[in-house]
Structure formats: structure tokens, C-alpha cells
Amino acid sequence: MKNNILFKQQLFLVLTAIFFTSCLSNVDEEVIIEEPVSEITFNVHVKPIIDNNCTQCHSTAGGTSPNLETYAGVSANAARIKAEVESKRMPIGGTLTDEEIQAISIWVDAGSLNN
Template identity: 30%
Template sequence: MQMWRRLVAGSLLAITLLTAACGGSNEEPAEVPTGEVSFKKHVQPILLRNCVGCHGGSAGLWLDRYETVMEGTPRAPVIIPGDPDASELYLRITGQKQPAMPIGGRKLRPEQIETIRLWIAQGAKDN
């Protein structure tokens, strides 16, 4: 039992250190960011927590990293920088296009949707 506790404690420490070394956690913003929206700081945590469970490659769509988000699917991009209303991802998370995302999951909170909209409107930069 003692060895199991050490293993768990060591694993938790390693995860904490790796998270800190990678520049933060997967905590989602509680509010819409002001100023420039950062993919890594603001958008990626939302996608990792709410989208990657299904879009970690299914149907050719990966939403885990900036490069794969911008790559879109083999059929088409999902982000049109500067134009949320033409971006498939935005249309799906707002329910303007069916099937609305996430399928079978909780709808994103309004501040999460607005964060993604702002990021796309600001040019969907990797900052």
C-alpha cells in the first residue's frame, strides 16, 4: 500500500511539474479575455477540455494543437481567420450549423464561445 501511495504521489508531482514547464494548465478562462486572445492561453484549453475527446482525429479533424486546428479536415478548413461567421468551428459551436457541437456533450458556455469568436475575428493567430 505504501508503494502505491508513493507511485500516485510521484505521478501527481510529475504531472504538476510538466504542466508548469509547458506554460500553464488546461484551466479554461472564466471570462472573455480583454485585448488580444491567445490560442495557447485562451482557446486551446477550451478545445482540449470540450472537443478533443471526439476530435482527436475522428473524421480527420484534430483540435489539439494550433497547426491541426488550422489544417482543418481533408475536405475543408474549419477556421477562416478574421471571419467567425464563415468558420465551420464557430458555426457548429453556436448551433448555426448542424450537427451542433459538441454532440452529446454540454454546450460551451457563452464566454467560451465568445473567446473563440474573438480569436477567429482577430485573425486566429498562434500567439
């Protein structure tokens, strides 16, 4: 009788382990397709995003610091810009697409080059 209970307990443990292991292998992973870092440039990708979404406020005319009208202003604040757009705190009153956020992040991670 004791052997029968012990066998059932061991069988239960083995089946439970198999169940949880199979659950782990069936989890869908999010796949993010990134453009190669060399293809994300300030002039072609980042500057238009900044101009269309940020300089209304962050410019000489807009009056909000930091001024993001030039490469110097954007690059000096690159890490801050990345953090603000990734957290979706910026732009206020607007939204960036996931692709725009990803382009800014890739550009910043690549060194915020003037390319």
C-alpha cells in the first residue's frame, strides 16, 4: 500500500514537471525586427521625427528647454530624449510610432552620430 502511494506521488511529480516544461516551450516570443544600426541616420531618420514631433515646443519659438532644432541640441540630450520617448512621456499631446521610438533608440545606442 505504501509503495502504491509512493508510486502515485512520484508519477504526479513527473507529470507536473512535464506539464510545466511543455508550457515553457510553447510561449510565443515577441520578435522585433530592427534595421541594422548603420541604416539609422540622424539626417534621414531621427531629425524628421524630432522636427515633426518635438520642435513645436523644444525650439527658440516654442520656448521649452532643451532646444532640439539642431544636431548639437539633439545629441547633447540624446539619452534624455530616448528615455522620454521610450516611456511615452514625450511628445506631450502626441504619439510616436513604435518604429519611430525604435529608430531614436537605435540611433542613441549607436552613439548619436551626426550622419
